[in-house]
Amino acid sequence: MFTLRSLPIAFRALFSSFLILIGVGYLMALSFMYLVVIKPHQQMGEGLVAGISDQYHGLPKGKTLIEAALMGPMADKISVTDRTRVLTWVHDGAKAETYPQVKPIFATNCISCHMEGAQSIPPLASFEAVQKVAKADTGTSITDLAKVSHIHLFGISIIFLLTGAIFALSTAPVWIRVSLVVIPYLTILMDIGSWWFTKYLDPAFFSYVVVAGGACMGLALAAQILIALWEMWIEPLEKAISVYRTRADTRPTATMHRV
Numbered sequence: 595m596f597t598l599r600s601l602p603i604a605f606r607a608l609f610s611s612f613l614i615l616i617g618v619g620y621l622m623a624l625s626f627m628y629l630v631v632i633k634p635h636q637q638m639g640e641g642l643v644a645g646i647s648d649q650y651h652g653l654p655k656g657k658t659l660i661e662a663a664l665m666g667p668m669a670d671k672i673s674v675t676d677r678t679r680v681l682t683w684v685h686d687g688a689k690a691e692t693y694p695q696v697k698p699i700f701a702t703n704c705i706s707c708h709m710e711g712a713q714s715i716p717p718l719a720s721f722e723a724v725q726k727v728a729k730a731d732t733g734t735s736i737t738d739l740a741k742v743s744h745i746h747l748f749g750i751s752i753i754f755l756l757t758g759a760i761f762a763l764s765t766a767p768v769w770i771r772v773s774l775v776v777i778p779y780l781t782i783l784m785d786i787g788s789w790w791f792t793k794y795l796d797p798a799f800f801s802y803v804v805v806a807g808g809a810c811m812g813l814a815l816a817a818q819i820l821i822a823l824w825e826m827w828i829e830p831l832e833k834a835i836s837v838y839r840t841r842a843d844t845r846p847t848a849t850m851h852r853v
């Protein structure tokens with residue numbers, strides 16, 4: 595069986611480029627998660643785990659998204675009196691009859707960004723639109739969860755097949771190779787499974803499992819990439835240097851013998 599070190603240089607170059615790109619992709623995924631999931635919750639004064647719990651399970655005690663936003667990241671977009679008016683309206687059940695009283699507040703403060711047809715943020719230009727964020731928040735919908743889950747499972751299992759196949763050619767002890775190719779698959783199941791458990795079972799416990807699963811997956815992937823790159827480039831380079839050194843060391847002795 596050939597090993598990473600013995601591969602022709604073109605294969606090593608190909609495998610290394612792939613591994614580096616996957617590593618960068620993983621860092622991008624982390625920063626995306628930070629910006630979309632963690633940072634908005636930090637602005638509401640919540641930590642990582644509470645943020646994950648809100649994301650999948652919904653806000654605690656039937657809190658609404660609009661209230662969380664107005665007390666958190668959107669707080670500086672509105673005056674205190676207007677905020678109190680909006681929140682009173684929301685707490686009174688966000689009724690259609692009283693909507694005209696708060697409509698101008700949304701018009702002046704919010705719809706410059708939350709305009710009709712806005713894509714990545716909720717539009718707030720009509721009663722129907724506002725009503726959606728003024729209901730008790732139940733977290734990611736089951737449709738979205740099923741969508742993200744299957745895309746992740748299909749996509750990530752193929753990525754781990756490729757990185758794992760490359761890593762399996764390393765000369766690390768066999769138990770390390772076997773564990774490091776299996777761990778990413780276990781942790782992705784653990785991670786995605788706990789999105790569902792966070793939503794439906796125990797948000798307090800399973801949000802920790804989401805974080806632990808994600809962290810183990812990242813570590814296993816990083817180990818695969820770094821060990822493979824090391825064996826393909828650094829190790830042969832070190833060997834070449836030491837061979838060169840021993841030759842350089844033996845040369846003067848040989849000359850001395852001849853003299």
Ligand code: HEC
Nearest residue numbers: 634659660663667668671672703704706707708715716727
């Ligand atoms: C300058 C542009 C801007 C203005 C003005 C603005 N928002 Fe936002 N709003 C955003 C952006 C960008 C996001 C998404 C990023 C985030 O959650 O921090 C957002 C997110 C939200 C969310 C969703 C939070 C979530 O977790 O999905 C709500 C609800 C919201 N805003 C309500 C309001 C209300 C109410 C007003 C008016 C008082 C308002 N916003 C004014 C830009 C704006």
